[in-house]
Amino acid sequence: MSASYEGLRVNEVEKMKFAFQIYETSPDKMDSLMLGDLLRAVNINPSLERMKAFGIGKKAGEKTFNTDECLKIYSELKKEVKDMGCYEDFIECLKLYDKAENGKMLLGELQHSLLSLGEKLSDDQVEKLFDDCMGEENDEGEIDYVPFLQAMCEVQPAAST
Template sequence: MSDLSKIDVEKASFAFSIYDFDGSGKVDAYNLGDVLRALNSNPTLATIEKLGGTKKKGEKQLTIEEFLPIYSQAKKDKDQGCYEDFLECLKLYDKNENGLMLGAELTHTLLALGEKLDDKEVDEVVKDCMDPEDDDGMIPYAPFLRKMCDGWGAKKEEEAAPAEG
């Protein structure tokens, strides 16, 4: 844990507290991926499981002391990709090299490639992140990707946070 800066620990503690739904000082290991994503990490499902995440709610609880080394390890993971990596992938679908791709191709990609999303997850991502299709069914993919990498996790984090009063 010594490789985490004071700011990293503060950010991790804040994200952890958002997912401590009952105020017990513990987070369900089922939510480990969500906490890591709230901290701008992009772990695969296999990585989450390797780091101690569970597939079912209620199987395991994590304290902040247990979470910090997990976060430290996730920060070191080089196999998670970034905006630029994903942008290069989506450019493969940009047949006219004009920053547009078919919305249907993007939806298919989310459903079929890599760690596949289910229909409900794709619908949520499309609703929250995709600009409306033009008359030809095309969407600008860079803004979609930027929302996915930057804003969507933050939006979900805000929704999970209790309102200050």
């Protein structure tokens, strides 16, 4: 295996090459605007700022990546994954809003957090996220945040023992 793919297992390289074929626009070329979709397809979710650091273009056709370049980016991001938040980290963060410690938080607080903290989402993105992942709000304006996060992260609930 090439040194530029250091840290990647053979099956990870094959998975990335397969995903690249889906997003390529011409033989061994992929528009840079598809880089985020490609990385999400292999379970890597870099921030927009991180993506900009890799040189994604601002419009279609402005820049392309080949398979090797994408593998190098994937390899670098895989090394950083340990520093990124995981499902359990998100649960711990939302527990801060769970004043009654009953697994519920105000929908308005979640919406405010998504719109104003960290890598901010747009109103349209929050609305789509809620449409796709949100359960029903109760009479007090609260939602169960664990099922929301499970749907958002596509995590299966842990089996009860």
